[in-house]
Amino acid sequence: TLKTELSGLYGIELDNNNDNNATAAAAVNAQNQDKKQDPIADVESSAYFLVKKDSTEVTEKLKVDSFDDDLEAAIEAHHHVHYDTDDDDSTEKVDDDLIARLKTLFKDIGNLKAFIALNHSGLVKICKKFDKAFGFQEQALINNFREEIFCYESASIFNVASVTRLEEELSDIAKLYHFANYYHCVNKPEFGLDQANAIRNHLDGYAANQNVFDKQHVEHSDNFQWTYSHFKIRGRILPFPTFFLRYEFLTELAIVVITLILSFVKTLEDKVQAKAVAYSFFMCANWAFAPMPLFMVSLSAPLVGVLFQICKTEDGSVITRSETANIAFQSMWSSTIMILISGFTMATALKKYNxxxxxxxxxxxxxxxxxxxxxxxxxxxxxxxxxxxxxxxxxxxxxxxxxxxxxxxxxxxxxxxxxxxxxxxxxxxxxxxxxxxxxxxxxxxxxxxxxxxxxxxxxxxxxxxxxxxxxxxxxxxxxxxxxxxxxxxxxxxxxLNFGIVEAYIFLVCAVTIALWCTSDQVAHVFGNSGVVGIIPMLAFFSVGILNKNDFVCFPWDIVGLAMGSLVFGKLITLSxxxxxxxxxxxxxxxxxxxxxxxxxxxxxxxxxxxxxxxxxxxxxxxxxxxxxxxxxxxxxxxxxxxxxxxxxxxxxxxxxxxxxxxxxxxxxxxxxxxxxx
Structure with missing residues (x-):
């Protein structure tokens, strides 16, 4: 795409074949006006707007013979600075904008090339699947239909010429990148095959890293964002966040207000139990109307319970907040939770291996x-x-x-x-x-x-x-x-190839369930059922049958819900x-x-x-x-x-x-x- 700038703006011919640049520029303009332009031409014409043309600073096109001198002069004109090659301080004046755009364009064209290859492979597989499903022994679709569709003018992205054209663009950008980095040097390294390969490897590495960043950016593109509604008050238009008008916020606001009222109103003679009423309302209302995820409601159980200080001893004295917090967190992790996670472990293994x-x-x-x-x-x-x-x-x-x-x-x-x-x-x-x-x-x-x-x-x-x-x-x-x-x-x-792995999974699950069924008889060995639940975790994760990704994909929201329920029951009982x-x-x-x-x-x-x-x-x-x-x-x-x-x-x-x-x-x-x- 920078070829458009260098050829149209500075009169440079990137290829040494002295093609008519005016004809090329006219072709680009014609493609911009043509509604049925092919995808690659569309990429070129769209990317042209990345380059800003300032006719007041570049008054005439440069006319030189050799490609190297022409490119150097054009880049020098681009920077609007004439360098003395004997000046060691000239490197400080280099504008990095051209190099940055070359990197970005190399990444974009490389992604387009990979996208074309991926879709071509996918369509070929679809055609083969069609032939196989309908019993076409001669692969009629893959041999005939593909020739018409893949090479049709309206689908020119699959043409060999199109892919070759993209590869030429990548090579040209690598050449531009080389001279853009060394144009101010006295002893310029020659652009040979080794230099070209080194630059391509460097640019490929940059593109790969940048694509990872882009992927992460897309993954986080659904992050929470404020949206506004506009209200006209006395002739003035005022923005108001729509979040505060959503059902979830209004419901949660009503629950919090009623909870605070119940906590200050004397609903029962016992003050601790009166606060427990407010605590129960807060938890049950949130679970019933779900203004926020249920597992988050459960995880809020220790926080609200400690703030309300709803626990007391058998003699009626109020338990301190620090002791209440210890009780809450001790309740969250128990043998019950271990059994639940163990069940998820066995279920994942049974499903993963079919x-x-x-x-x-x-x-x-x-x-x-x-x-x-x-x-x-x-x-x-x-x-x-x-x-x-x-x-x-x-x-x-x-x-x-x-x-x-x-x-x-x-x-x-x-x-x-x-x-x-x-x-x-x-x-x-x-x-x-x-x-x-x-x-x-x-x-x-x-x-x-x-x-x-x-x-x-x-x-x-x-x-x-x-x-x-x-x-x-x-x-x-x-x-x-x-x-x-x-x-x-x-x-x-x-x-299903029932081999050693499948037999191992079946045996571990059977032994675990058998130990659970006889937990009273084996209590002197394992203590309780939660300890037994560790057996399938060690058996599957330690040998690689399950991995970290499987562990991460457990339904942890259910675990959080179960933890909160145990805390809620414990604190309400102590109140x-x-x-x-x-x-x-x-x-x-x-x-x-x-x-x-x-x-x-x-x-x-x-x-x-x-x-x-x-x-x-x-x-x-x-x-x-x-x-x-x-x-x-x-x-x-x-x-x-x-x-x-x-x-x-x-x-x-x-x-x-x-x-x-x-x-x-x-x-x-x-x-x-x-x-x-």
């Missing part, structure tokens, strides 16, 4: 073509996978397995609707099947541990409950939809507020049978879990029912209530927004972009 996909695909191929059997097996697969890779990742995996089947059926097919509902509901039910299948189970296990409820007890209760729920939902779906006339194609086999509420509820429900009490709280959990996050509903209600159960006279009332609430937290699924599996199902589209549900 073990879960292979297992699910194998079972699905054996089910035949009966619509009802296919729905049942998909639901069982979703439930089973949710036990070990969480009910967040399971629906995505299951819909991937059933994608071909759903695409063949279409959005209007009753079977497609039934499959989508079945996978979503089964993934929700699978969220109760094991202690690591969902965050709400992690919360429940934290409160069940003091009562001696471990993995074995959980699975003994949750698995039969999950199976009963799956069968009931399957029967309900089959009774609602008519599958007559539905034709199902046989599923394609998913090949005495839950005990006070539980005492009041015990007066109203204490005379009722335990079954009636469970029904009341179960219905409450279902309603809240339907409209609010499953995890949030568990965070709010489980500490409360633990206190209520502890005051009931019925044996094992507390663990029964906690267990039921933890299980039912996964069952609130009446709305499309009730839980991640429902959100995944409602977003599934067929080939024509129509929703199945």
């Amino acid at each position: 073990i879960a996909k292979f297992f699910a695909g194998f079972v699905l191929r054996k089910c035949g073509k009966s619509p009802r059997i296919i729905i049942l097996l998909l639901m069982l697969i979703a439930c089973y996978l949710s036990m070990f890779i969480s009910n967040v990742a399971t629906p995505v995996l299951c819909f991937g397995l059933a994608e071909d089947m759903l695409q063949d059926l279409g959005a209007n097919s009753p079977l497609a609707k039934a499959i989508a509902l079945g996978i979503a509901f089964a993934a929700n039910i699978g969220g109760m099947a094991s202690p690591i299948s969902s965050p709400q189970n992690i919360v429940g296990m934290q409160y069940l541990q003091p009562y001696g409820v471990g993995w074995g007890s959980w699975l003994a209760v949750a698995l039969p409950c999950s199976l009963i729920c799956i069968m009931f939902i399957w029967g309900l779906i089959c009774s609602m939809f008519n599958f007559k006339g539905e034709k199902i194609k046989q599923q394609k086999a998913f090949k 005495g507020l839950l005990g006070n509420i539980a005492s009041s509820l015990e007066k109203h429900v204490g005379h009722l049978h335990l079954f009636a009490v469970t029904v009341i709280f179960d219905l409450l959990m279902l309603v809240i879990g339907t409209f609010v996050s499953h995890t949030v509903s568990a965070i709010v209600l489980i500490p409360l029912v633990q206190q209520v159960g502890a005051r009931l006279s019925a044996p094992h009332a507390a663990e029964i209530l906690i267990f039921q609430m933890a299980l039912l937290a996964s069952c609130g699924m009446a709305l499309p927004s009730s839980g991640f599996p429902n959100v995944t199902a409602i977003s599934q589209l067929d080939k024509k972009k129509r929703a199945y549900l």
